[in-house]
Amino acid sequence: MTAAPTIGLRALNAAMDAYKKVFTTPSLSRPDPVRHTGFDLDVVIEAVTVEADDVVSLTLVRPGRERLPAWRPGSHLDVFLPSGRQRQYSLCGDPVDQHRYRIAVRRIPRGDGGSLEMHALRPGDPLRIRGPRNAFTFVERAPSYLFVAGGIGITPILPMVRAAGTRGRLVYLGRSRATMPFLDELPADADIRADAECGVPDIEAILRTAPPGAAVYVCGPPPVLEAAQRTLFTLNPTASLHTERFSALPVLDGREFALTLARTGIEVRVGSTETALDAIRRVHPDVAYSCRQGFCGTCKTRVLSGAVDHRDRLLTDADRPGHMLTCVSRAVDGPLVLDL
Template sequence: MGEPTDDTQMGLRLLGGIMDAYKRVFVTGGAASLLSRPKPVRRTGFELDMRIESVARETDDVVGLTLRATRGGPLPRWRPGSHVDVFLPSGRQRQYSLCGDPSDRFRYRIAVRLIPDGGGGSREVHETLRTGGGLRIRGPRNAFTFIDAPSYLFLAGGIGITPILPMVRAAGSRGQLVYVGRSRDTMPFLHELPGADVRPDDEFGVPDIAELIARAEPGAAVYVCGPPPMLAAAQRHMFELNPTGSLHTERFSALPVVDGRAFDISLARTGGTVHVAADETALTALRRRLPDIAYSCQQGFCGTCKVGVAAGSVDHRDRLLIESERADHMLACVSRAVGEELVLDL
């Protein structure tokens, strides 16, 4: 081969500059990767029949379940932040974070807080599941990815400790945990967290999230899981306090409706019309008319509430449906009508 021409050398230099920029932004954690984005979650996982090995009362309103494969043998591997879909005896489907030890290939552990005015899933767990009983699960799946970072700050609120607990163990000396809650007797797994900064409200007052985030070292990965006001405060203050860090959040409640407009849903099979207010989800409105409609995550990633769309245009706000499904399906927990009416296959 001959000597490269000036044009060739210029092209190579340009290509090298593009690759360097790519590495700075997407590989080493530059500005474009600072805030954890919604990630598609694997749609199907392993379906497993499990046996409840033990039921432990962690607090007055939290039970921990340890599960083993019904037929024995090792379980699928998982990373901190993973969850499983649990199919309850009633047919309800719910997601619960794995909060045990990822190195234990023979047991999964989940914990469930009782929500008296919820959709009935937590009550069913508390009132009907017993040691020795069977349970079907799917997973593990992960929408709360634990990344490699030079240091970590973990903020957990109440039952939000469940996905964070394995992360704290994995981070070791690189991590610091601040655990908040109403009172110590409402905060599960305290006995497993001897090094945590435990700050119950009845001892320290309502936490100042900005003050807590300020503890993170420059470039730290900050993980937050707790009630919606805690997550909102973290998102509001993170990058003014730690512009080189990254923020990762997970919530256990429905997403608030943003920029919603009222619309009507016509039910093609059962008949009738359901009105959806501007500040509520289609799922919330549908449950008034169809209380047994299937749902689970209420955040647009599990697909349990997928319904057929017979007519109308959809404002898709989910993280699951592929493009070919969007013309005639929607996830009722997050998506809405573009216009004034949708006709659903319900």
């Protein structure tokens, strides 16, 4: 009388093992670091606050003060500007407050115009946003954390520091205190290192302070990110490194190739150190793009012929045949023809 229950339990256990392998084992699941949540929303600027030299924060609310989609530390919004530009900004407010989003923008006078347009916005102005989305996931159960933020890189880091509490340590880098936003919102033990006071930061020395097994989060200018990527695992093999950047990725191992824009017949050469998007913008300056890092999908383009070296973090295996993200992907060997 005990055989049937035993067989039933074995079958149940086997089914559970199969379920775990398919649905919970990371090595068998398709990696997808960009988590899509929320949707397109119309919002209104509730407040514009000066946070530092050339840095303002914008508080966004829905017109009827309805709840906003939930978000986790590290999330960002796609913001559609009145000009038609699309830009991305990290959420730096309180995830518990689902009636307001806060983003911060540094004014870049010689940039591509997006930050200048954001700085011209005023309370009451409407905006359209998409998200939140997360490509900089906060690991909630790490034994300890080291956060290294450079300048405006404090924006995604700030909610993480709050979430980590006493398990986290923040090192905040900047040119001067006057240029560093949110100083009054940092924990009392934050290590603030302004170049004007401390000199050029020694990133390797900072990384040496991470305990074994720490989750190390770095967001800032390219030299800070590159130093972390180059040295952390030599210094601390058990640590994990999590990075986010606000500039385009450098082109590595690039080869020159030709692109033809099928709708006009124009052919452009893509240099070995430039992206396909950069080359396209020389002849088609209004082409859509946003993140320039291969995860938002704004520059997704149909490929009519040619083999693509996919370097993005967005397209699925089903999407990749016949498409590419021009901000990061390249030709494998030979020319490409795009539906542009």
